[in-house]
Structure formats: C-alpha cells, structure tokens
Amino acid sequence: MQGTQLIARVAAVLRRVGSGASEGATTAEIAAATGLPRSTAQRVLAALAEEGFVDRDARRGRWFPGPELFLLGSVAAERYDVTSTARDVLRSLAEKTGESAFFSARRGTETVCLAGVEGSFPLRSHVLHEGIRFPLGVASAGLAVLAYLPVEDARDYLGQRGEELAATYGRHHEATPLARRVAATRRRGYAVNPGLIVPGSWGVGAVVFDRAGAPAWALSLTGVESRFNGERTAALGTILLEAAHTLSRRLARR
Template sequence: MPEQTPQVVPRVGALLRALADCEPEGGSTTVVARLAGLARPTAHRLLSSLADQGLVDREPRTGRWSLGPELYLLGSMAADRYDVTAQARDMVHDLAKETGESAFFSVRRGDQTVCLVREDGSFPLRSHVLYEGIRLPIGVASAGLAIIAHLPDREIDEYLARTDLEPDWGAAHAAPQLRERIAATRVTGYAVNPGLLVEGSWGMAAAVFDKQGVPTSALSLTGVESRFRPDRQPVLGGLLLDRAHALTKLLR
C-alpha cells in the first residue's frame, strides 16, 4: 500500500538530512536508515524513489547513497533567496582576526541551528566542537541560545513543551537551567555557553535578525576556557553584538 503523504514528507526530509551527515563518502542503507530513524526496508524504498528523481545517487560498486545532482540544481536556484553566507563571511573573518578565536555563522532551520561558516583565529589552542554543517537543537551551544533568547515567550514555551534536551545533552540543558541562561542572555544581549557541550570549551554568540525582526541566525566565537574569562567576556560580547548588528543591517 502506498504511504500516506503526511508520513512520506517528514521521512524524506529525515533521509536527506541523514545523507547530508554522511557526505562526502555517502552512507549505506543501514546507516542512513539509522540516522533518519526509519526501518531499513522503508528507507530503501524511499531512497530508490528519490534516486529515480535524481534527488539522491547510489554508487554501484559500494552501494552507498549520497545527495543527488538534482538537489544541487534546486539548491542553486534557491541560493539567491536564502544564501546569506557571502554577507556573513566578512563578519566571521573580522571576528576571527580581532579575537584570535574560532568564529562561526549559524542559521536557524526549524528547531535546529546549522553552522554554515567557520574561520579559525590565530590563537593556537582551538575548540573543535563546531564545524561547518553541524546541526544542533536551538538552546544548545551559544548560537542556538542567542537565537532562542530573542524569541517571544510564547514560542519559547511551545518549544520547551515539545522538546526535552536533557536526555541527549545533560542536566544543564533541562528547561529550568535553559530558562536561566535565556534570562541572562536577554540582560547582556549576548549568549554564553560555559563549557556545557565539552568541558573547557566555551562559546559566545549574538543573534542576527531578518527584516521582520525575527532572530534567524547568529554569529559566535568558541575557544578554550582561559580565553573567555569574566573580564574578557564583555569585550567579546561587544564585538559580537557590533558585527551582528552590522550583518542585520546588511540583510535588511
């Protein structure tokens, strides 16, 4: 029996995101199914249908699946509307140069943030928690915290009602603790992640807003704990807010 459309659409989305996580080597049907949270027969059936449309590709020798050529063509058509990395790259470069830390630009996609741009600074010790393409729930890491802190209270309540971050990200990401960091972010304007993902790896971020004043992305810095001591945080926060404001103006 053909699958109902409401079931197929989220499953296809999960498969495409799983394939993105497998790039550039691609992934086996078993691996892709596991990443997408689907049964292997279901994943294979959907992947085969997507391959017929050119949306995914399969290497005949290894049987590994990867994103297909049609996705590239569709993405290039959408780039003029959604690609803001060109504007953000200069801001990331400036932050990395001025601070010596690793700088990032991440965008919100649904309940997640996706890192699009990374540039390392001159300081030899670096944090490798974030990289281009990584997806994290909003509220996790400094970029996601900066974004969620500037959402209306109603949207925050709805997000926390449907999302439990604690099982995957630890007790520090339980709703009460997250709300405390949201409140602190609203006071300073910038978010601070005090080594909550990896011990000793700190991050700070400031939100970037679209034409409607919605926080859609963030600029962030990460580095070792000693580089984010209390007396330096206002300096880094000020730089982040300055560049985030400038990028907001460009995007508007």
C-alpha cells in the same frame, strides 16, 4: 508511510545526510537520527539515490548529498543565500579574536551552520562545521535565537522539547536549566555555551535579526575553554554583539 508523513521523513533523511559535512553518514546513523527502521531508511536512501538527491560512497558505506541537491541549491541560492553578505563579518571576527567564527540560520526549531572562518589560534573547537544542525537552545547560536523568540513561544518550546533535548544532549538541556540560560542570554545580550556539548569546547553567540525584527540568524565564536573563561568571555560577547548589529542592518537592506 503516505502523504505528508512520507515527505516529512524524506526531508528528515536529506537533512541528516546534509549535516554530515565531508564525513557523510551511514545508513544506521541516518536511521537513528530520523527514527526510521533501518530497512525503511535504506529504501528511502536508495530511492533518493536513483533520483540523484543522495550519493553513496560504496567503499566507505557512507551517504553524501547528491548532484540534484547541488543544482537545486544553486537556483535557491539566488533568492536565499545571505552568506556572501556575512563572509567579511566572519573574517573580521576571526582576525580580531583569533577564534573560529560561524554564521548560522534559523530553520524552524533548528539552527543550521551556513558558513565558518577558522581563527588563528592553533587549538580549535570542532563542534560546529558547515551544514551541521542543532535544535534551538543547543550550542550558542541556537541559544541566542531561542532567547529572542517571543517569550511565550520560547516557553512553549522548552515545555515541549525539554525532555527530548535532555535525552540527547544531557541534563543541562532540561527545561529548567535551559530556561535559566535563556534568561541569562536576554540579560547579557549574547549566549554562552560553557562546554555543554563537548567538554572544554566553548561558544559565544549573538542573534542577527531580519528586517521585521525577528531572530533569523546568529553569529558565534567557538574555541577551547582556556580562551573563554573569565573576563575574556564578556569581551568576546561585546565584539560579537557589535558584529551582529552590523550584519542585522546589512541584511535588513537586502
């Protein structure tokens, strides 16, 4: 690997390590997620470890973000961190609904979960956690963002990624059924994930716009199916849309 290809692969490795949250990731998991041969992934990880960008728990054989990422992230947070603005909105959502509330950011063709607040209801969905990434159209946050992209951009994305999404997340993520969910999201204003990633684990998502009116972030509520069926889904969607509107206005003023 040379030049931009090498940089892209290293970035993919770092993203997979970062999305492992407190569990970290094994070399085999990182290789599978990035499409690298295991030996190549091992060499990239070893080089990153030498520079302090990743750290390996030798006992568990798992990789975690390293101290250099913390230092760089601390500097970048001064310019890019918006989670402090979203925290009280998340707390309010969790208190009002009893469900877990999350804030995600769009990064290219993915969403990454930046922050979450657990709800009071004892049964919870465990699909989302801070640091996890999903392609657009997967999970309620990614579906909400995809639905509010320009129509042609969303159509092109579905045409290019439909087969790949279906292979990874199941046939409900093929281009045609995903396009139907995009259209339904536009009609309702909020997205619904009816247990398509983990059976019985539902989510509702609403897009948060930047000052230019582009879909840059999303709020979502997650929980068990029995708490989301029927009229309550619409009620949760309404609450979420109000919160997303409030947060959009706040972030536009930053």
